[in-house]
Amino acid sequence: MTHITRRETLALGAAAFLAGILGGHHKVLAAEEGTLTIAYNVNLPSFDPTVGPSAVNPTIQAIYRSVFDQFIGQKPDLSFEPGLLTEWGWNDDKTKLWMTVREGVTWHDGSPFTAEDVVWSLERAAKQETGNPIQFIWSTAGNYKIEGNKITADVVRFEPTFFKWMAFLTGYVLPKAYYEKVGAEGFEKKPIGTGPYMVDEYQGNAFLRLKANPNYFGGKPTFDTVIFKFVPDTTSRVAEIESGASDVTLEIPYEEFDRLKGKEGLAGVATPISDIGMIFLNNIEVMNDKNVRLAAHHAIDKDAIVKRLLKGYGVPIDTLEAPEYDAYDASIKVGYDPEKAKELLAASGYSTDKPAKFKIQTTRGFKPKDYEMIQAIVGMWRKVGIEAEIEVYEIAKHYELRAADQLAPAAFYNWGNAIGDPTTSTGFAMFGPSPHSVWNTDDLDAKIGPLWGEKDEEKRIAGWKEVSKYIAEQGYVIPVLQYVQPIVYKSSLKVTPNVSGALQPTLVSKA
Amino acid sequence: MTAYSFFHRVLMAAITLFGVAVIVFVLLRVVPGDPIAMMISPGASEADIAALRAQYGLDQSLPVQFWIWLTSVLSGDFGTSISLRRDVLELLAERLPATLELAAAALVFAVVLGIVIAVTATLLSRTKLSPLVDTLNGLFLAVPDFVWALALVLIFGVLLPVFPLSGRINPDSQEGFATQFYLLESLLTLRFRDLADISLHMIMPVLALGLPLASIITKVLKEALAEAMVQDYILLARLKGMSRLRLVLQEALRNAIGPTIALTGVQFTFLIGGTVIVERIFAYPGIGNMAIDAVINRDLPLIQGLVLVFGALFILVNLATDALVVAFNPRMEA
Numbered sequence: 001m002t003h004i005t006r007r008e009t010l011a012l013g014a015a016a017f018l019a020g021i022l023g024g025h026h027k028v029l030a031a032e033e034g035t036l037t038i039a040y041n042v043n044l045p046s047f048d049p050t051v052g053p054s055a056v057n058p059t060i061q062a063i064y065r066s067v068f069d070q071f072i073g074q075k076p077d078l079s080f081e082p083g084l085l086t087e088w089g090w091n092d093d094k095t096k097l098w099m100t101v102r103e104g105v106t107w108h109d110g111s112p113f114t115a116e117d118v119v120w121s122l123e124r125a126a127k128q129e130t131g132n133p134i135q136f137i138w139s140t141a142g143n144y145k146i147e148g149n150k151i152t153a154d155v156v157r158f159e160p161t162f163f164k165w166m167a168f169l170t171g172y173v174l175p176k177a178y179y180e181k182v183g184a185e186g187f188e189k190k191p192i193g194t195g196p197y198m199v200d201e202y203q204g205n206a207f208l209r210l211k212a213n214p215n216y217f218g219g220k221p222t223f224d225t226v227i228f229k230f231v232p233d234t235t236s237r238v239a240e241i242e243s244g245a246s247d248v249t250l251e252i253p254y255e256e257f258d259r260l261k262g263k264e265g266l267a268g269v270a271t272p273i274s275d276i277g278m279i280f281l282n283n284i285e286v287m288n289d290k291n292v293r294l295a296a297h298h299a300i301d302k303d304a305i306v307k308r309l310l311k312g313y314g315v316p317i318d319t320l321e322a323p324e325y326d327a328y329d330a331s332i333k334v335g336y337d338p339e340k341a342k343e344l345l346a347a348s349g350y351s352t353d354k355p356a357k358f359k360i361q362t363t364r365g366f367k368p369k370d371y372e373m374i375q376a377i378v379g380m381w382r383k384v385g386i387e388a389e390i391e392v393y394e395i396a397k398h399y400e401l402r403a404a405d406q407l408a409p410a411a412f413y414n415w416g417n418a419i420g421d422p423t424t425s426t427g428f429a430m431f432g433p434s435p436h437s438v439w440n441t442d443d444l445d446a447k448i449g450p451l452w453g454e455k456d457e458e459k460r461i462a463g464w465k466e467v468s469k470y471i472a473e474q475g476y477v478i479p480v481l482q483y484v485q486p487i488v489y490k491s492s493l494k495v496t497p498n499v500s501g502a503l504q505p506t507l508v509s510k511a
Numbered sequence: 512m513t514a515y516s517f518f519h520r521v522l523m524a525a526i527t528l529f530g531v532a533v534i535v536f537v538l539l540r541v542v543p544g545d546p547i548a549m550m551i552s553p554g555a556s557e558a559d560i561a562a563l564r565a566q567y568g569l570d571q572s573l574p575v576q577f578w579i580w581l582t583s584v585l586s587g588d589f590g591t592s593i594s595l596r597r598d599v600l601e602l603l604a605e606r607l608p609a610t611l612e613l614a615a616a617a618l619v620f621a622v623v624l625g626i627v628i629a630v631t632a633t634l635l636s637r638t639k640l641s642p643l644v645d646t647l648n649g650l651f652l653a654v655p656d657f658v659w660a661l662a663l664v665l666i667f668g669v670l671l672p673v674f675p676l677s678g679r680i681n682p683d684s685q686e687g688f689a690t691q692f693y694l695l696e697s698l699l700t701l702r703f704r705d706l707a708d709i710s711l712h713m714i715m716p717v718l719a720l721g722l723p724l725a726s727i728i729t730k731v732l733k734e735a736l737a738e739a740m741v742q743d744y745i746l747l748a749r750l751k752g753m754s755r756l757r758l759v760l761q762e763a764l765r766n767a768i769g770p771t772i773a774l775t776g777v778q779f780t781f782l783i784g785g786t787v788i789v790e791r792i793f794a795y796p797g798i799g800n801m802a803i804d805a806v807i808n809r810d811l812p813l814i815q816g817l818v819l820v821f822g823a824l825f826i827l828v829n830l831a832t833d834a835l836v837v838a839f840n841p842r843m844e845a
Contacts, residue, residue, distance in 0.1 A: 035683070037682070043804055045596075045808075046594070046597075051596070052594065052596050053808060128562065131566075136555065136559075188596065203680075203796050205606075205794065206677070206678045206680075206682075206794055206795070206796035207677075207794075209683075225683075229678065229794060230794055231676075231677050232794070233791055233792045233794070235664055236664055236676055236794065239664045239665065239669045243669050244672065245672070245675065396548070396807070399548040400548040402548070403551055403560070435560065436551070
């Protein structure tokens with residue numbers, strides 16, 4: 001028997017340590033074959049995609065969509081496609097709804113996916129005590145009945161966006177039997193879904209490692225392994241992609257995007273996503289004067305802001321409906337017209353010598369160039385006779401003030417709407433009773449109110465376009481721009497940008 | 512240390528921790544940012560919002576909320592994290608070891624580097640190299656930890672990509688760990704490849720945290736050594752023919768180390784505070800990184816738990832420092 005002395009053991013250990021250090025060098029570089037490493041901009045707080053604050057975080061949906069499947073799928077252009085439901089719809093008088101469940105799907109543990117999972121997920125989401133933040137949508141249907149792979153239900157209150165939400169926040173199917181067996185905590189420790197990737201290893205604030213689901217109904221994914229590195233610091237994300245330690249990254253400064261995409265071995269794509277930047281107006285103080293509101297809008301040169309501050313990465317908008325949304329109306333224009341702004345202000349007795357004064361609130365660094373944009377806007381306002389004082393606050397303060405309806409006369413904010421429906425943009429942002437609205441007047445509420453339950457889809461969309469036009473005429477809000485999402489990746493890869501902003505691994509392939 | 516002084520220190524520590532608990536509890540409820548406001552769904556009614564507030568116990572008066580929280584904490588229940596939806600104590604137990612290993616490694620690095628430079632500078636005093644050492648040390652002292660972190664990311668992450676930029680271990684690693692003390696466990700179980708991987712991941716955060724502390728140690732120790740080197744017992748030893756190196760290491764250092772230890776203890780608490788931003792930059796999964804997410808999400812139970820842990824760490828470090836100072840200089844006991 002070979003005897004190894006303590007000294008030899010230590011020497012061998014030291015050699016292995018050194019080999020690890022030296023051999024570790026190659027590990028700095030992301031694996032080229034079979035593994036996709038994404039330097040991601042947010043951490044994943046929890047796995048259950050249907051409850052808690054992370055369930056309504058649009059950025060995290062890319063991870064959720066990798067592990068779980070939604071009731072209804074969504075293409076990168078925001079159009080809908082079959083997901084775990086292959087067909088869906090209402091009856092003619094919209095009192096009942098029906099769904100067809102995909103067959104032959106299995107959960108990551110090998111157990112069969114059934115219509116019972118769908119019904120359980122919908123019923124769970126509809127219960128207030130489960131803490132689903134979109135419960136107000138899921139509770140509009142009930143009394144589910146299963147017959148084979150067909151599901152029918154009663155419409156409790158007609159909600160035109162019910163099926164659209166099935167492809168959006170919290171619209172995920174979870175495993176009934178497994179969840180009931182392991183409970184909420186057990187599910188967090190070992191989550192399973194039907195999605196293209198299975199959870200292999202998770203270290204909060206560090207990384208999530210996923211393995212390809214060989215039985216995925218959409219076919220085996222391109223990459224055997226996907227690693228999401230949680231790198232919230234922008235500089236570190238830039239370094240991750242530049243050093244080759246990650247294959248893809250996103251949400252980096254536009255200056256860095258321009259620099260990196262020109263480097264050998266790297267490529268970049270920057271396309272508009274469904275997030276917009278806007279200035280909420282509150283119906284207090286000078287904002288009750290229509291001339292001031294409209295002047296404030298006409299005085300802003302949005303093209304200049306996009307070109308000079310965002311290096312061209314942005315799309316100026318005139319309503320809260322971006323071009324990809326269902327109720328977008330290109331004919332609604334407000335336009336940059338400083339002379340008209342001066343005239344409007346003069347009609348209310350304001351001028352550069354006697355300016356209209358109010359406060360504008362903004363975050364600083366929460367969105368690209370947010371503070372700088374407001375600085376530029378305040379400068380433009382000054383030239384026509386508006387003196388605005390800037391107050392910088394944290395995003396949490398914005399939520400608090402907005403919920404209490406105590407925002408300043410003007411407040412910059414961003415709004416996402418990945419299903420493109422007008423209710424989830426203009427609706428929730430402008431309807432008085434919504435806890436997220438800021439403008440609150442009866443005239444606007446009277447126009448929006450009837451649209452919530454409108455059963456005729458064409459009439460509904462036309463109605464929302466009318467509302468957008470009315471808002472633009474009255475100047476109840478100042479839409480500024482649609483954001484563009486920068487993605488940098490290795491040139492050996494191909495990335496299909498997603499208008500929803502979710503950088504899903506399934507949208508990355510080998511070039 | 513007498514039994515009386517031990518119990519006195521423990522009592523003071525408990526009172527300090529209670530004070531920390533009161534301050535953090537009150538501050539979190541008066542600073543802007545209502546956690547419920549961040550969770551309100553678009554279709555929520557007034558009743559829904561009230562129900563949500565009640566679910567997290569935020570509908571009670573401040574004293575009642577504090578009493579409930581305090582009694583729960585004393586019974587070991589730190590509550591459930593709002594954003595992570597997990598038991599706060601469990602989360603802290605999971606993440607604290609990463610921060611402890613990082614801080615300890617940074618401390619060891621800083622102490623070794625600080626002593627080496629201080630001793631070298633003392634040996635080189637009155638030579639042409641002396642101003643160079645002082646200038647370099649001044650540079651290390653002037654640059655804060657987070658700037659070091661960003662500079663290291665650019666130097667060793669991009670220009671010379673030799674060290675991993677993020678995390679605590681290679682995400683490809685298939686090895687499991689029985690504890691959260693990865694460094695210690697891999698060392699004790701002789702898993703040297705894992706030890707190397709973990710060490711590589713720690714190098715940049717350790718440098719960022721340790722360099723400013725090393726420069727402070729250098730500055731204080733160098734001054735203390737300079738004072739010691741003109742004392743009578745040093746002159747006597749010199750007359751006996753002892754070499755300058757032995758004079759510094761065997762005679763002067765022992766007397767000069769006391770104030771350095773006291774200062775290192777205080778500065779180590781700052782180093783622990785510095786882990787918050789450094790862990791964030793290097794995506795290192797410790798309590799510092801978690802603290803930033805907790806603050807962004809206004810996760811009150813988690814923030815409270817984290818502040819208590821940081822407070823307890825500071826108190827423990829101070830107690831340990833006091834004990835060390837006394838051990839090196841028993842006259843300080845009085």
